[in-house]
Amino acid sequence: MDKLNIESLLSVMSQLFSEEVSIGLTDHEKYLYYQPSKRVDLKIKPGQPLKPGTLGYRAVNENQKVSDFIQRDMFGVPYFGQAVPFEDGHFKGCVMAIYPSYTEGKSVVTLKTSDGWIPVPFEDVQYIEVKDRKTFVVSEKVSGTHKNSLQNFEFILPRTNFIRCHRSFIVNVEHIVEIFPDTHSTFVLAMRDGAKIPVSQSYSSYFRKLLGF
Template sequence: MNNELKSFGNDISQQYILMLQDWVPANSSIAIAVEHSYIYFHPGHQDIQLKIGQQVMPGSIAEQVLRTHKKTDAILDNSLFNTPYYGIGYPISIQDKPAALVVILPSTFTMKKAEPFQFLTGKQEEEWNPVAISKISHIESLQKKTWFYVDKEQFKTGITLKELQLRLPPYFIRIHRSYIVNIHFIKKMARDLTSNFIITLTDGSELPVSQSYINNLRSALEF
């Protein structure tokens, strides 16, 4: 990493911290990424193991900001730092290079911000159907669209999986980058031939569990 860029980034970061102290909790973490790696990290109370020079991971807030050059927020995930987090990312520039400023807050902060959804409105062809959350077996992200399922019927919603995760009741568990499942509809869990976990729902649907989310499932179902 360019030492001059790192030093300059550190000076700029301290200025941002002074400004951010007026509106973010004192226990927030702050990270700055330039191009493809992090040049600064100010840890809060979260157990986030982020090091200077670490590469920006695909799907992270920083990666989305660097790719789109737009503000990114309402992200709740635990696949990137092994702990749930809520973050807001801002596009900035350091030495004429595109950069991302990311403020990371504990997940508890997010959950206090909004009440859980009681229903979702899904679209089938040209009809919109309000559906009680408790009746939804699982939610899927497919081809950049979000779908939820009720008795094997498929409904489309404009709300992203990450946005939904902020507002779903606690009995919905993220098990994969592409799936959130209602634990009340889980029939069984087993390993396949490659030792990966597969969830079978009461309607017969089979959903994969990625290694990044297996601890979510173990914690929720205590197995």
């Protein structure tokens, strides 16, 4: 494809998503294309070099998919994004999707209980579990349900504290008391409230890497 066709394709792709998603394309050292959304605009210009620490730079240099929250000091606004590297002959680059940071200005999860709704600070949430098609949030003082899926919670919760460890669990690492080895390279987490939470094999390598053991 020539440059015009690539830009046309990416423009159509941006319309397939929502008005909240920005689309970008890079080679191994600079941005080639950027289509901002109405909700988040990083003011990227074609030809602008990739900055160390940004999603595009990391995806190209680490040669792997990168998903992360990026603080406002990079582009002036915080955002969540994903970048997927690709290589075609001598050409190397990545495609990026940029989302607004919904955690900006928000620091609580509002739980539904039998008595009503209770806002719980992020730091008090111990773990989140999906069971019987419902999402349960367990905190130090109260537990309840929430309409979000685990995928939604992965997007809005601070990644410095919350880790997906199983298809049914997200845990707050600040509330892990001990980590026990289990069969087939998996683990069991002993939580502060006494709960035992599994780390499945598909998440074990990622979990160990993030916790550094």
